[in-house]
């Protein structure tokens with residue numbers, strides 16, 4: 001499976017409706033701490049916008065609601081995976097992306113036969129407190145060697161100036177949150193990401 005090299009991650013359907021029409025082809029809805037009804041409405045809205053614009057939606061964490069809302073791709077961290085019903089996810093035909101931060105997590109992820117594996121944080125991130133030190137570019141190459149042909153996603157502290165480095169190290173896709181959502185001009189920054197990831201498309 002080929003992943004788009006630009007992987008946007010946002011926390012609301014409003015962000016998806018705002019940025020996906022610019023040409024984003026791979027987006028994750030990463031919602032935290034919202035009630036079930038809001039979550040469902042957000043997933044439904046996000047799915048609608050992605051269908052209209054031919055964008056692949058990936059729902060973070062909430063795999064049951066994703067199935068119920070007709071989505072086809074979920075992202076799970078290691079703790080999410082341990083609590084999830086992997087057979088139900090596969091039986092429903094969902095594609096699956098998994099987070100990894102160390103070798104043990106990598107082997108756990110490979111055993112689950114995912115559709116991509118993410119490695120992070122590559123650089124320091126301001127999005128959330130991480131237990132792991134920044135992994136660096138050499139780790140991407142080591143991961144690529146182990147996971148291929150499973151696509152590899154790099155995440156954490158990425159910006160347009162760091163893209164050449166992560167792709168040359170072996171990443172298939174670069175995921176981003178705050179470089180875009182905290183940018184003074186998210187639309188212009190999104191266009192810059194689309195442009196700079198073109199050579200790997």
Ligand SMILES: Cc1ncc(COP(=O)(O)OP(=O)(O)O)c(N)n1
Nearest residue numbers: 060075076077078099118153155175
């Ligand atoms: C592409 C991608 N990579 C890693 C993560 C992190 O997932 P997780 O470890 O479950 O942490 P939360 O995002 O749920 O806080 C991700 N969401 N996407």
Ligand SMILES: Cc1ncsc1CCOP(=O)(O)O
Nearest residue numbers: 120125127156157176177178
């Ligand atoms: C969720 C997550 N997992 C590893 S790094 C990260 C945060 C990525 O956010 P940003 O692109 O703002 O550094």
Ligand SMILES: [Mg+2]
Nearest residue numbers: 061076077080
């Ligand atoms: Mg999670």
